[in-house]
Amino acid sequence: MKNNHSLEGAVVFLIEDDSDIRFLFTFIFEAAGAKVCSAACLTEAKSMFKDYEATIVISDINLPDGNGLSIMQEVKNRERETGKLIPTIALTGMPGEQVEENISAAGFKHHLCKPVEIDNLMEMVAGLAGNSYSTLPLNVVS
Template sequence: MPDQSMSFQSLRLLVVDDDADTRILLTFLFELEGAEVIAAASANEALKIMSSFKPDILISDICLPDEDGYSLLLKVKNLEANRGRKIPAIALTASILENDRKRALLAGYDIYQCKPIDLDELTSMVATLTGTEQYV
């Protein structure tokens, strides 16, 4: 079986998390792999960024200070639909409750990832959702 590798060259990510350490870690991780990453600390900041930045994927915390990740995702999905695009999204949260996972998936998140973040698993999820998996 071929080995799976990932190439994030030219991939654009929007990371939204109110925790500065998480934003720094995810930005560093994906930039190291060649992606262009913009990080936001709130839903409002993320929506402002979306006016000029068109990400290939959204990675967002659910618990944000001004409005939650569910509301953010709805606005992002509507904005992207108006642009004729569909953006995949990964929910990040500290909650491990099954009802929270179901709510996130029903809200439109493609994947629900509990914190602490498993970086290998997260990069694999991003590769799968964006089609950046390569087999060598």
């Protein structure tokens, strides 16, 4: 992983049930200067979301207690309240056109398929946060 990115000032709201992935992403985002709020399930995420001014929301789709697509209702409510758009990234282990359509229909702006290449994830997050990441060309799947 290259180390020329900055997420200073970003608040990443991460929803991921795999504890190893959640720990890794939290570590990497915090090392880049972001504040990270993480949740292991949908219920936890929904109860915590109101307490954070998320800059970016990253959510796994297949969660133990529901479909991660439903977090978009919380995001849309927050956007209406604040008047600020919140970039969103869906994470799945399932490639395919139907999956892309479902993610897009739910309101997610971007989709990454696992396993995620860390440099691509960091570049995307930094770009969405309006911060610098200068080593790789941006490959955003929308």
